[in-house]
Amino acid sequence: MEMRSYIIRRLLLLIPVLLGIIFLIFTILQLFDPVQRAALYVRDPKQLRSVQSIIEKYHLNDPVYVQFYYWITEVLQGNLGYSKSINMPVADALFYFLPATIELFIFAVPITIFIGIRLGVISAVNRDKPVDHVTRSLAIAGYSLPTFWLGLMLLMIFYGFFTGLFPPERLSTSVDAFVNSTAFIRYTRINTLDAILNGQLWVLMDALKHLVLPVATLTVVNIAFVMRIARSSMLEALGKGYIMAARAKGLDQKTVINKHARKNAMIPIITVAGYLVAGLLAGAVITETVFNYKGLGWWSVNAAIQLDIPAVLGFVLFIGTVVVITNLIVDLLYAYIDPRVRLG
Amino acid sequence: MKRQTRWQRFKTNIQPRIKELKFSLRRIRGSPLSIVGIAIILFFAIIAILAPVLAPPEYPDKPYRIPRDGFSPTPRPPSEKHQFGTTEGQFDIYYGVIWGTRTAFTVALMVVGATVVIGIILGSIAGYYGGIIDEIIMRITDIFFAFPHLILAMAFVTAFGASLDSVMKALILVWWPSYARLIRAEVLTVREEDYVEAAKSIGSSDFRIIVKHVLPNSIYPILVMASLDMGAVVLVAAALSFLGLGAPVGYADWGQMASFSRNWIVGPPGEPLAYWYTVVIPGLFIFFFVLGWNLLGDAFRDILDPKLRRR
Numbered sequence: 057m058e059m060r061s062y063i064i065r066r067l068l069l070l071i072p073v074l075l076g077i078i079f080l081i082f083t084i085l086q087l088f089d090p091v092q093r094a095a096l097y098v099r100d101p102k103q104l105r106s107v108q109s110i111i112e113k114y115h116l117n118d119p120v121y122v123q124f125y126y127w128i129t130e131v132l133q134g135n136l137g138y139s140k141s142i143n144m145p146v147a148d149a150l151f152y153f154l155p156a157t158i159e160l161f162i163f164a165v166p167i168t169i170f171i172g173i174r175l176g177v178i179s180a181v182n183r184d185k186p187v188d189h190v191t192r193s194l195a196i197a198g199y200s201l202p203t204f205w206l207g208l209m210l211l212m213i214f215y216g217f218f219t220g221l222f223p224p225e226r227l228s229t230s231v232d233a234f235v236n237s238t239a240f241i242r243y244t245r246i247n248t249l250d251a252i253l254n255g256q257l258w259v260l261m262d263a264l265k266h267l268v269l270p271v272a273t274l275t276v277v278n279i280a281f282v283m284r285i286a287r288s289s290m291l292e293a294l295g296k297g298y299i300m301a302a303r304a305k306g307l308d309q310k311t312v313i314n315k316h317a318r319k320n321a322m323i324p325i326i327t328v329a330g331y332l333v334a335g336l337l338a339g340a341v342i343t344e345t346v347f348n349y350k351g352l353g354w355w356s357v358n359a360a361i362q363l364d365i366p367a368v369l370g371f372v373l374f375i376g377t378v379v380v381i382t383n384l385i386v387d388l389l390y391a392y393i394d395p396r397v398r399l400g
Numbered sequence: 401m402k403r404q405t406r407w408q409r410f411k412t413n414i415q416p417r418i419k420e421l422k423f424s425l426r427r428i429r430g431s432p433l434s435i436v437g438i439a440i441i442l443f444f445a446i447i448a449i450l451a452p453v454l455a456p457p458e459y460p461d462k463p464y465r466i467p468r469d470g471f472s473p474t475p476r477p478p479s480e481k482h483q484f485g486t487t488e489g490q491f492d493i494y495y496g497v498i499w500g501t502r503t504a505f506t507v508a509l510m511v512v513g514a515t516v517v518i519g520i521i522l523g524s525i526a527g528y529y530g531g532i533i534d535e536i537i538m539r540i541t542d543i544f545f546a547f548p549h550l551i552l553a554m555a556f557v558t559a560f561g562a563s564l565d566s567v568m569k570a571l572i573l574v575w576w577p578s579y580a581r582l583i584r585a586e587v588l589t590v591r592e593e594d595y596v597e598a599a600k601s602i603g604s605s606d607f608r609i610i611v612k613h614v615l616p617n618s619i620y621p622i623l624v625m626a627s628l629d630m631g632a633v634v635l636v637a638a639a640l641s642f643l644g645l646g647a648p649v650g651y652a653d654w655g656q657m658a659s660f661s662r663n664w665i666v667g668p669p670g671e672p673l674a675y676w677y678t679v680v681i682p683g684l685f686i687f688f689f690v691l692g693w694n695l696l697g698d699a700f701r702d703i704l705d706p707k708l709r710r711r
Contacts, residue, residue, distance in 0.1 A: 072539060072542075073539075073542050073543060073546060076539065076540070076542065077543055077546055079543075080543055080544075084555050087559035088559060193433075196695060196698060200631060200635075200690040200694050201687060201690075202683060202686045202687065203639065204638075204639055204658060205682075205683035205686060208658065208665055208683070211665045212665050212666070212672075212673065212676065212679055215665070215666060216665055216666035216667065216673060217672050334547070334548040335548065337548050337551065341550060341551060341554070342550070346662075356551075356554070360554055360555075360557070360558045360643070360645055361643070361644045361645065363558065368554065371551075372552065375547060376547050379548075
């Protein structure tokens with residue numbers, strides 16, 4: 057029962073934040089001149105020739121509140137404008153590029169969380185011992201690394217020095233041609249998943265080969281982040297009374313750590329999942345650009361360079377929504393696991 | 401006579417602070433990581449200060465313009481004339497990274513300085529007065545927290561037009577909410593302390609209470625965060641420049657130097673690492689600069705926090 061009222065309260069809190077995001081994006085939009093903004097209202101490339109008529113139709117020279125009304129009606133109808141950098145409506149482009157980014161996340165998220173927590177726990181259990189110092193130093197070095205530089209270095213070594221071992225982009229040219237032919241059904245546009253569904257092992261191998269370096273680049277910085285949180289959370293759990301009680305009962309170190317401390321230490325880690333997703337999204341923008349991996353991040357950077365404003369703002373709106381919804385899920389999960397949160 | 405009493409009062413007032421500072425310095429000396437961090441930062445500071453000596457500018461009125469030696473696209477390896485080689489377009493890498501150090505310090509100090517000031521103003525207003533003002537300021541920070549710094553900054557830079565000034569403006573716009581929140585939380589914890597109550601009861605103004613009592617007691621967390629952010633800001637600024645949204649072509653900037661290497665990751669057949677210097681050198685500068693601030697910030701966190709350190 058309390059859970060339901062908590063969910064309702066939390067959903068209501070979502071509304072002002074989403075409205076705020078929309079206001080913020082509208083504010084950024086006002087920084088552009090009317091001709092540039094006109095592209096936001098285009099549904100069909102032919103309209104691009106008659107920009108003046110769009111400016112009149114959507115009142116782009118009128119006061120801000122009038123403009124806001126016309127803009128928000130379009131956005132609520134799902135029309136985010138036309139992305140001239142790839143000749144596609146922004147809403148379509150989001151769906152077109154999303155699977156590639158999801159594919160990156162399918163691999164990056166579990167690896168980041170698993171290794172991050174592992175290292176954090178090892179570090180905490182061996183507090184102030186050499187293992188702890190080494191893992192902590194590595195973590196500091198990890199989040200001091202510029203993501204783009206790590207990507208370039210990995211390419212230099214694993215694509216250049218070991219010629220063609222782990223190539224950039226999403227697929228090799230020949231495989232790409234096959235994937236786009238009629239012999240291959242693209243169920244999800246997530247290459248690895250489609251390859252399995254089509255039963256084409258060699259496509260799967262090629263896709264995996266192309267994923268190694270981007271996933272490695274994306275995870276390193278974020279592993280360092282998770283490791284830090286896991287370490288401090290584990291240290292806190294190890295200092296609790298029930299750990300002393302478990303030790304006093306004569307339980308061995310392994311049981312105390314795995315059964316008692318780690319489970320309780322995991323709860324606070326869930327709360328930073330929102331930050332992790334935000335970090336991974338920012339990392340994806342850089343990683344996809346470095347590896348010419350055509351996903352959402354690659355598209356947004358390309359759009360920003362070509363001043364494709366609808367694309368950039370559509371992307372920002374999408375990211376904001378994703379992060380807000382992630383935070384909502386995190387909060388609900390947290391409340392579900394830990395009753396103190398929803399009752400407090 | 402009066403002057404002397406004032407001096408004496410000053411002396412008694414300052415004594416505990418000096419003692420505290422000495423204690424902090426002793427703790428810093430005992431922590432090898434913070435020493436390494438300080439050494440790295442000092443090293444970069446010296447490079448930045450001595451830039452005109454280390455790399456005399458070719459155009460004295462525009463020292464941030466990297467001199468070019470021809471226009472050939474192929475990078476050239478380190479030589480007598482170009483200590484670190486040249487990038488594509490024959491920009492001198494040595495000159496670029498030396499003056500790029502100044503760029504990095506400028507960006508970091510401007511952005512962190514401005515966001516700390518904005519954060520102190522908005523955070524102390526929100527925390528000290530509470531109520532509706534607090535609610536409004538905090539809901540605005542919520543909106544900014546829905547975006548990764550890099551992605552929102554990207555949108556602002558696109559709106560302002562790609563340049564280093566735009567990068568700094570955009571970073572200030574996306575970064576201030578963290579300080580506003582931190583300072584608000586600090587103000588909330590000290591607001592109810594007895595010494596604030598005492599100051600109120602003798603009729604101190606709100607401004608005096610905030611400046612004299614609240615802020616000095618929340619300075620350490622701000623210092624820790626500012627130190628970590630000096631590195632983080634440079635990382636995001638470098639990423640924006642790398643993506644082509646930052647400094648104009650030929651401006652001494654580490655992120656842009658790294659972006660020049662993108663077409664030269666793999667050398668000609670037979671010598672795949674032929675152009676290593678275009679990739680490795682600018683990246684190392686960014687990495688060590690950020691590492692220095694992170695080491696310092698991390699050590700500060702353990703050392704400076706008065707609640708943790710005397711345990």
